[in-house]
Amino acid sequence: MSGTRLSQLFLRTLRDDPADADTDGHRLLVRAGFIRRVASGVYAWLPLGQRVLARTAQIVREEMDRIGAQEITVPILQPLELWARSGRDAAYGPLMFRLQDRKEAQFALSPTAEEVVTTLVAGEYSSYRDLPVTLYQINWKYRDELRPRFGLLRAREFLMKDGYSFHVDVDDLKRTYQDMYDAYDRIFTRCGLVFRAVEAEAGEMGGDTNHEFMAVAAVGEDDFVWCPSCEYAANVEAARRRPPTRHEGLVDAPEMEVVDTPDMPGIAPVAAHLGVPESALLKCIVFEVDGADGPELGAALVPGDRDVSVHALALSLAPHPVRLLTDEDFAKRPELTRGYLGPHHAALEVVVADPSVAADHPWVTGANAADRHVRHAVLGRDFAVDEWADLVAVAPGDACPRCGSALAIDRGIEVGHVFQLGTKYSEALDARYQDDAGDQHPMVMGCYGVGVSRIVAAVAEQLHDDDGLAWPAALAPxxxxxxxxxxxxxxxxxxxxxxxxxxxxxxxxxxxxxxxxxxxxxxxxxxxxxxxxxxxxxxxxxxxxxxxxxxxxxxxxxxxxxxxxxxxxxxxxxxxxx
RNA sequence: CGGGCUGUGGCGCAGUUUGGUAGCGCGCUUCGUUCGGGACGAAGAGGUCCCGGGUUCAAGUCCCGGCAGCCCGACCA
CATH class of the missing domain: 3.40.50.800 (Anticodon-binding domain)
Incomplete structure (x- = not known):
């Protein structure tokens, strides 16, 4: 039963590359007759592709079952009312496919299933004796992506394993989280992927721990930082470098001096004009942060040759939301001379700086007037810093925060994500349990995703040559x-x-x-x-x-x-x- | 949502500038030759030229309006 004659197989290979495929993996999956596009970001799986997909799903299933997760299937067609209860109706917005039945009741096609599963558990379980429990499903998901891309990599319909665990407390959650992490490690290893587990940006909740599993690939849509010498790896948004030592005391320098820099609103031309390296300039990024009395104007300072990590900035001022100024904002505030701003601007209410700004030299920075910069700006004399934070976006060669070695950056495809959710959904959806003293508590949750169809795409991306695909035995049709x-x-x-x-x-x-x-x-x-x-x-x-x-x-x-x-x-x- | 490009047999494309018989390669059918790295010859089948309207004796081609796809950007997990 395990054999098939090619003469009977529903297969037509293509000699020419499909016009709409732009990555090797996508191109070859189509040419080799594994998949066919039906609509933008929507694919049919032909017999060969179907076998690969089924094998991939089976590996995921085996590893989930192995750690005691129980397989279920919940509807793809979900009442929108459920999404309204968690508030994600609005949060997901147009990313959700929406439809209605003949009575005009609203539905959505499931982009994920926290709401349904949490509601399900809340309806069945109510005691600490019932917990923990971990459920998962392997089912089609729907997201109306702004821009479907790269075939199966960013599709609007995709097969995903989504798992959810429910616990009495965070310690218990952490145990299951670790089991999941280990299971994911086995899944991607069995699938033959070159991958890396990276620390991801904490969510808006602040304390949430989560890791992404990235399949290394040039066509990936995410950058991640990793250390060749130790285990450190992080999404580029979450990555930090080992901060440089701050120079103490005032730097000795002549008085601050205004210099003409006509029509030079950028770092590079100013550095060239003054004959100094870009690292001698102080980059001053202006933002608004919500304060006690409404929005306050702030500035983030980093050396001119570095970029500000917006995420790091937001983290440094959390929980107050931060927002960078837009073109319109600048248009409304003529006193902010874009491109010529310095940290000594009178309008600034909070100045956040990277430790590298406490350097052993003075700075060249904006003069807060058009076409002018200043030099010999000295920290502590000519400008002050209110808060220090690691604001610099990590770049290759930066020191690893753990071991100090030079960090590397690679691109990856996110094939898995494990997340310690906390009580966000259990509170919104009333998933509570009673403890042994009779008190009610929200269940503590974790959620865990694997992009099953995306694994297939990632493997095709990693394992091929000019002549075609090269499947690992575990996934081969x-x-x-x-x-x-x-x-x-x-x-x-x-x-x-x-x-x-x-x-x-x-x-x-x-x-x-x-x-x-x-x-x-x-x-x-x-x-x-x-x-x-x-x-x-x-x-x-x-x-x-x-x-x-x-x-x-x-x-x-x-x-x-x-x-x-x-x-x-x-x-x-x-x-x-x- | 902004910018750019493209819609022509199953696939890849030409033809549109300058309106006048709808073409090429691959694939498919039949016959013959060939047979260890995408063979060759011959004969065929297959097309509402994305859709709708308009101009014209005549529209794949010109005009108007839609729709779809791709790329870049914004956005997002």
């Missing part, structure tokens, strides 16, 4: 691509018979084998075999059959080996991928 090359010579019948026999034997032995029994030329068969990317290609041709051998070739490495026809099954069942 079939393990063996059996190619018969009977030709038209005297041996044709003999070769076909030998290939047929091998196919039957392998199938009987439980090996997943795709048998290219088509009446096609060798070149076509080999090209398709490379394109489909099954781990082992087994070629049966006239020359080999005459000597009683078939030729095995590994897709990933190109390594070849001759196998005696009567030993093939034994070798391939022993170690399908070796």
């Amino acid at each position: 079939f393990q063996v691509h059996l190619v018969a090359l009977p030709g038209r010579g005297e041996a044709a019948e003999q070769v076909s018979a030998a290939a047929d026999r091998l196919y039957d034997e392998l199938t009987a032995a439980g090996v997943d084998v795709l048998y290219d029994d088509r009446d096609a030329s060798p070149g076509v068969k080999f090209a398709d075999a490379d394109l489909l990317g099954l781990p082992v290609r087994l070629t049966v041709g006239a020359k080999g059959v005459a000597r009683g051998v078939a030729e095995a070739r590994l897709r990933a490495t190109g390594a070849e080996r001759e196998l005696a026809l009567d030993a093939v099954v034994a070798v391939l069942t022993d170690a399908p991928s070796s």
